[in-house]
Amino acid sequence: MSQVRTRYAPSPTGFMHVGNLRTALYEYLIAKSNKGKFILRIEDTDQERLVEGAVDVIYNTLKTAGLKHDEGPDIGGDYGPYVQSERKAMYIPYAQQLVKEDKAYYCFCSKERLESLKTEGEIGAGYDRHCRNLSPEEVNKKLADGVPYVIRQKMPLEGSTTFSDAVFGDITVENSELQDQILIKADGYPTYNFANVIDDHTMNITHVVRGCEYLSSSPKYNLLYEAFGWEIPTYVHLPLIMGKNEDGTVSKLSKRHGSTGFEDLIKDGYLPQAIINYIALLGWCPKDNKELFTLDELCEVFDISGISKSPAIFDYDKLSWFNAEYIKAMTTQQFADIAMPYFKQGVPNKELNWVEVAGILQQRTVRLTEIPEKIKFFEKLPEYSVELFVNKKSKTNLENSVDMLKIAIKELCNISDWTSDNIHDCLISLAERVGVKNGTLMWPVRIAVSGMSVTPGGAVEILHILGKDESMKRLNIGLEKLLNK
């Protein structure tokens, strides 16, 4: 078999949907697992929907996701150009060839006429093939008169078309269901369907990987390949990624389901690797059911036979789990590095030992965006209620908290070398001497020093990060609060 070549062919809309990203990922994996090439092609044939800077979004996404393409507009290759608008001139001759062979025809119908064909409210009416049998004279006259036209493919009126998909098997459609689809639009640009076939063939694409939403239009592709006498590529249709609606129904994942763009997800505090890992498993399963994969590992084990047929609902909980796993797997330094912007956001005006902060945060961070809220007490002691000092499990109440704070202040005061170990030993031995369980002493101390019932890390860590001066200050404030209640 010749070298496997897959292509990711997004249209630049400025938004990278996770469904598209997963398609890109599978295309990449199919190519790489076969030592093949992964090509990026920009499909910008819709001139009305061009968005400024949208191509950069695609580059950036592929880059941060780690999906390196082997050929593309930015890096070139032997099959360029890789932007459809730059290939515009090459499509029309192919269409004209089909016209010549009586497999396509010029259509002069106005949009208004087409519009009037649609019975109101109804769907599925379609084109009435009005221009399909114009005489050559009529066609030539209209062409000469400069009447705007499109080129349509002549679909067979009878029989059926069967195509084979690598995941769904053989699919047959009655030809009567097929419309005489437009190949070349009035503005001279090819339609997506037509450009796709021409490009995939001329770029030697071996595997056409795309979402299931194209399943029902695939017979048309086949007919086009047949009309040209070209070899048909392997089709790989992917099950759709769905989202759950508020009313409990599901539909194709879209913005109303939450963050569905790659960049949105990143903004929400998810790691690129976690996103990739998660979506790799959304519709595909390895033989051994393993879940954690690096991109390279995926390249090793990916196989088309593991792709499932049924649609999958995008589960933010599971994504979160992956994210937490990836965070936990980092070194503390790595975590500190990626978390730094969030540290600064939570604690903008203080210099803390960030690696130490990272150390207590790492095991309890699911999304990076949770960080600022969790650590902002380091910056400024929040207002809090004395009720926080009451905790049944630690056996603390408003009365003994006063005592605990008093002795803690006294003892901690004497520590000259403010190390974690010293703080720890000091408090633990104090609890022992006084004859209370650790929690009874630790709880009020932690509350006083943080002002929160739930904190990242325990009393010792917080005291150490805060430093002696600030710690003593907060402990006294806490004591004051209790006495003045």
Added chain:
RNA sequence: GGCUCGGUGGUCAAGCGGCUAAGACACCGCCCUUUCACGGCGGUAACACGGGUUCGAUUCCCGUCCGAGUCACCA
């Protein structure tokens, strides 16, 4: 509505004629513990339904139901 595809726990899923029907997420309980987490242990929970085929169907076939996708000079 026509056409196409799909249907294993709440979610992702393994299974490809014989199993007490895996595993993961979520959820619940217990343990660990200076809070919350993390970690450990355990638990609740599924083959849409009805016919066939077969000695035997989650698995193969048909029908029903349910869900989704698609029916553009959008991709």
